[in-house]
Amino acid sequence: MSDTGFLIVLSGFAGSGKGTIMKELLTRYPEEYALSVSATTRNPRPGEMEGREYFFKTKEEFEQMIADDALLEHASYVGNYYGTPRAYVEEQLKSSRSVILEIEIQGALLIKEKFPDTLLLFVTPPSAAILRDRLIGRGTETPDVVHSRMVRAIEEADGCEAYDYLIINDDLDTCVEEVHHIIRSERSRMRHRLSEIETIRNDLKKYVKGEPI
Ligand code: 5GP
Numbered sequence: 021m022s023d024t025g026f027l028i029v030l031s032g033f034a035g036s037g038k039g040t041i042m043k044e045l046l047t048r049y050p051e052e053y054a055l056s057v058s059a060t061t062r063n064p065r066p067g068e069m070e071g072r073e074y075f076f077k078t079k080e081e082f083e084q085m086i087a088d089d090a091l092l093e094h095a096s097y098v099g100n101y102y103g104t105p106r107a108y109v110e111e112q113l114k115s116s117r118s119v120i121l122e123i124e125i126q127g128a129l130l131i132k133e134k135f136p137d138t139l140l141l142f143v144t145p146p147s148a149a150i151l152r153d154r155l156i157g158r159g160t161e162t163p164d165v166v167h168s169r170m171v172r173a174i175e176e177a178d179g180c181e182a183y184d185y186l187i188i189n190d191d192l193d194t195c196v197e198e199v200h201h202i203i204r205s206e207r208s209r210m211r212h213r214l215s216e217i218e219t220i221r222n223d224l225k226k227y228v229k230g231e232p233i
Contacts, residue, residue, distance in 0.1 A: 025054075025113035026207050027135050028120045029128040030199075031180075032143030033173040035154040037189040041143065042122050044196040054117040056109050059085060062100040065160050075105070093123070093130035098168050102127065118203055125179045132182070139206050141199060142183040146190050148173075 032038040046053050059075040061082050070076055077085070082101045085091050094103030104121055112119045121131065132138050145151045151173065155166045180186070185202055189195045210217070223233040 025115055026118045026212065027113065027131065027138040028118055028203060029131055029138055029140045030120055030122050030143060031125055031128050033145065033151055033176060034169045035151050035158065036143040036145050037192060038122055038143040040192060041189065041196055041199055042120055044192070045120065045200060048196065049200065052118055054112040054119045056104055056119060056121045058102055058104055058123065059091065060100055060102045092134065093127040095124060095126040097124050098172060118207065125176050129182060139203065140183040141185050141187055141202065142180045143187045143189050146188055
């Protein structure tokens with residue numbers, strides 16, 4: 021594992037299961053992942069808790085966070101603001117964890133500009149019909165909201181070429197392991213591991229000189 025944090029953006033259509041994938045990663049590998057909790061002006065859904073799914077803000081509070089530069093990025097989505105609080109992410113990046121942001125595409129591209137090493141993953145259900153059925157089945161959205169999310173999904177698919185990997189969420193368990201393996205492989209790239217290879221090289225030199233290693 022590299023010795024500094026690693027930023028991952030997980031995006032995808034509403035109903036793609038990206039939220040569940042993220043929570044599963046944290047449950048299965050609690051030492052490896054940290055989840056960023058976003059701020060939003062949308063209303064809590066049943067079962068959502070302040071500070072767990074989101075920090076729920078008024079429009080005025082959210083705009084104050086923007087003015088204070090307290091957000092790494094923010095975007096509007098279906099009439100509400102969403103944004104990533106800066107402090108938590110910056111703190112986690114100093115540790116060795118992989119920090120996951122579950123955010124939409126406009127925000128993802130802003131994050132990639134600020135942190136070019138960010139890994140961008142895009143999650144989709146196997147088909148549009150399955151996406152529609154999952155949105156309806158969730159039962160938390162009005163037909164209008166389902167419709168606007170399907171409209172929005174068209175826009176999101178337009179931008180997903182910028183992402184590094186497409187994750188097809190057919191079976192949750194397989195999908196979680198696939199995401200975990202992709203993240204681990206990406207973290208193993210030489211450019212993220214330069215300090216480790218440097219240590220090994222230095223130890224080799226010490227050994228050749230007869231010094232203890
Ligand atoms: P939902 O209302 O379904 O929880 O989220 C709606 C969309 O907003 C999802 O695509 C979600 O990934 C995105 N989102 C959640 N938090 C953030 C954030 O902090 N920044 C941005 N740009 N998008 C976010």
